[in-house]
Amino acid sequence: MSAVSYQALYRVWRPQTFADVIGQTAITQTLKNALVSGQTSHAYLFTGPRGTGKTSVAKILAKALNCEHLTDGEPDNTCASCVAINEGSLTDVIEIDAASNNGVDEIRDIRDKAKYAPTQARVKVYIIDEVHMLSTGAFNALLKTLEEPPAHVVFILATTEPQKIPATIQSRTQRFDFRRITSSDLEARMRYILDDKGITYDDAALAVIAQAAEGGMRDALSILDQVLSFGDNHVTVDNALAVTGGVAASELGALLAAVTGGDTAGGLTAVAKLLALGKDAGRLIEDLIEYLRDLLVYQQAPALVAATDAALRDEHFKPLAETLSGDRIYQMIAVLNETQQQLRLTNHPALYLQVATVRLGATSASAPAAEAAGAAPAELAQLQEQVTKLQQTVAKLRDGQAVAPVAVTPKRPKTSPQVNTAKLNPILAAATKADLAAVRDIWPDLLSMLTVTKRAMMKISNPVAASPSGVIVSFDYDILVERAENDTALMTELEAGLTRLMGKELSIVLVQKDAWPKVRKAYLASHGAPQPTAKPTAPSVAKPLTDLFGDQVTIEDN
Incomplete structure (x- = not known):
């Protein structure tokens, strides 16, 4: 096969039916149901990250709308209309790139031509990609057509930035x-393609590619294409x-084991070696942060990391998880996050990496003493003073002198974060199961919008109640609640993303997770929940109290 005729994997394996689309089952099933029942819309808005199937689904929908032998909402890909759309020769299906056709004149031209009936197909379909690039005037011109669409026209708008689409446009689309x-x-799809092509591969290699693709199928297949070329058809x-x-992972583990073990010189040598091999400095920092994130998750919920087996493949992982405290890992992530910001503004990444390595070693060296004492600096000073007094007492006893008892101040117990009922109660008053379901549905997408460091902190959070104006989120540990509440940037980013x-x-x-049941019980008790009473004499009738917290609460009516 000549180089000219070769097609990239993402083009060869582009989905041709709804069943071929990976990871978007809810969307494809909804569209199939609409096609079967004849309840399709005149305009659709497809939003989402790059490489997740927006344009592919748009083309499949265009085929389904014009297919001569539609079966269960799926195009047959054999009729004249489907074949013409696959070949890109059907003039009634028009694809437009709004990035280069974003003016008023282009959209007016579309509006004028949309009035005419299709020449070959049943439905004329306009697919406008990157629609957020349209100018304000172009959006206004498009709005007129969406308000009074011809019966034979369907618009499919695709974008990676839905927040830039005017509300007037969004309200007129599905x-x-x-x-x-x-x-x-992603791994399952790559495995299927490689098996079909008869190419050998390592499962761990597919995991590396999937991680680098960041949720995009097109990116995953493009990287796989490069790996196949680089490795002579073996992955x-x-x-x-x-x-x-x-x-x-073994190199990351060795680097962290060196700096946490006091071998800063070994850590610097490892960094120099990785840079000499051509590793990207920014990617190295990101990989280190993810490794440390996995350590945190493993310490709190081993099953979550064990399920992916991503970080457990080297011999350093478990020893590091057992020896490093959560506070020390947080400090190391903070150092790496700061360095990550600095790398964006410098042409000398090696210098900043070396400084970060030394700082990681210094952080690790200063931590053991505090951890061994199990106290904050002020408490350490207090303990040292008590030790001095005890030593003086022992010396006096040895000399036979009378001594006064030494007052030992007990260590202050840790207190749980205070629950802010003033903010919680208004949310609880209007909380509904539907609001909670909606928040839980987008929660993974919200976390994916955060930086690696902030995502690591939010990994073990969970929405437990929601209303039209707010969300209550529980954390498994007190320390994470305190850190998140004190992180203004995190809270701002979360609320903006939400x-x-x-x-x-x-x-x-x-x-805090342990405090949530108490808060819930106290709220219900103060708003009419049943209290322990004597056994009722008449038959009781249970009736709903409210649809709070995502489950049914009942109250006895005697």
Whole structure:
């Protein structure tokens, strides 16, 4: 096969039916049902990250609308209309790139031509990609057509930035939000393609590619194409790491083991070696942060990391998880996050990496003393003073002198974060099961919008109640509640992302997981929940109290 005739994997394996689309089952099933029942819309808005199937689904929908032998909502890909659309020769299906055709004149031209009936197909379909690039005047011109659409025209708008689409346009379309494709789905698709082509591969290599693709099928197949070219049609971990610029987990573990063990020189040598091999400095920092994130998750919920087996493949992982405290890992992530910001503004990444390595060693060296004492600096000073007094007492006893008892101040017990009932109660008063379901539905997408560091902190959070104006989120540990509440940037980013995904402003209130049942019980008790009473003499009738917290609460009516 000549180089000219070769087609990239993402083009060869582009989905041709709804069943071929990976990771968007809710969307494809909804569209199939609409086609079967004849309840299709005149305009659709497909939103989501790049490479998640927006344009592919738009073309499949265009085929289904014009297919001569539609079966269960699926185009047959054999009729004249389907074949022409697949070949790009059907003039009634028009694809437009709004990035280069974003003016008023282009959209007016579309509006004028849309009035004419299709020449070959049943339905004329306009697919406008990157629609957010249209100018204000172009949006106004498009709005007129969407308000009074001809019966034979369907518009499919696709964008990666829905927040830039005017509300007047969005309200006249059916919106479908495409999600990032999970790593397991990406790996399964690549495995299917490689098996079909008879190419050998390592499962761990597919995991590396899926991680680098960040939820985009097109990106995953493009990287796989590069790995195949680099490795002579064999997919190995080393080749995948070489193409993506990633670092093997064993090398990351060795680097962290060196700096946490006091061998800063060894850590510097490891960094120099990785840079000499051509590893990207920014990617190295990101890989280190993800490794530390996995350590945190493993310490709190081992099953979550064990399920992916992503970070457990090197011999350093478990020893590091057992020896490093959560506070020390947080400090190391903070150092790396700061360095990550600095790398964006410098032409000398090696210098900043070396400084970060030394700082990691210094952080690790200063931590053991405090951890061994189990106290804050003020408490350490207090303990040292008590030790001095005890030593003086022992010396006096040895000399036979009378001594006064030494007052030992007990260590202050840790207190749980105070629950802010003033913020919680208004949310609880209006909380509904539907609001909670809506928030839980977009919660994974919200976390994926955060930086790696902030995502690591929010991994073990969970929405437990929601109303039209706010969300209550529980954390498994007190320390995470305190850190999140004190992280203004995190809270701002969370609320901004929630507003973007939900289409309305919502406040976020944090609560510790163990405190949540008590808060819930106290609220219900103060708003009419049943209290322990004597056994009723008449038959009781249970009736709903409210639809709070996502489950049914009942009250006895005697």
